[in-house]
Amino acid sequence: MRLLVLSDLHSEVWHDANATAKAGLETIQPDLRVSQPDIIVLAGDIEVGVRAVACSHEAFSGLPVIYVPGSHEGYGHNLDSLKRELGAACVATGHIHYLERRELILEGVRFLGATLWTDCRHLGSDHYQASMAEASTRLSDYRRIRLAKGGYRRIRPMDTVQWHSKIDGGLSKD
Known part of the structure; x- marks a missing residue:
């Protein structure tokens, strides 16, 4: 193939x-x-x-x-x-x-x-919070993508961390 x-x-x-x-x-x-x-x-x-x-x-x-x-x-x-x-x-x-x-x-x-969103853990757990703060201000994704929940708000690093963990947990057939 x-x-x-x-x-x-x-x-x-x-x-x-x-x-x-x-x-x-x-x-x-x-x-x-x-x-x-x-x-x-x-x-x-x-x-x-x-x-x-x-x-x-x-x-x-x-x-x-x-x-x-x-x-x-x-x-x-x-x-x-x-x-x-x-x-x-x-x-x-x-x-x-x-x-x-x-x-x-x-x-x-x-x-x-699956879309593999960033989990902000690329620098290790010691830098996790700093990485999330940096991502929220520097990555365009967090300014340009919205979610309906929370009154049509911007996505946040915590959202992408959660989405990433769902991928780590496996893919569904449905």
Whole structure:
């Protein structure tokens, strides 16, 4: 099985405001011809919101696509509703599979997918609190992603720590 794995394209940053992520995804068409993948894996930070799904549907028609969102998909969005929107948009394409804390069996191969949020423990437990404080002021995720709970508030380092621990605990099949 041949996989073409794409991540961190951040097409929301480099295409002009009137273009779509499709223009960015079209630039990889030569890679498609050379690699002739059986499956495309989009491993996060492709484009904000659901735009990556629509563009991927066009760019990779005829191929199964596994889509695992990154943090940038949530920029400017309510993460709670965005997860539902991404799932619905993927289902509507008929060939893009949304994996957020889920598994997928495709052509006899088990794929596991989840957004791996920061747990702020990269410097060790002695620096955990300082790392959380630094993350909340320096990382764009904590300024640009919202949650519905708590009155449409920004995500916090404690949120991402909890989400990370759920991933550490295993992925669900549901």
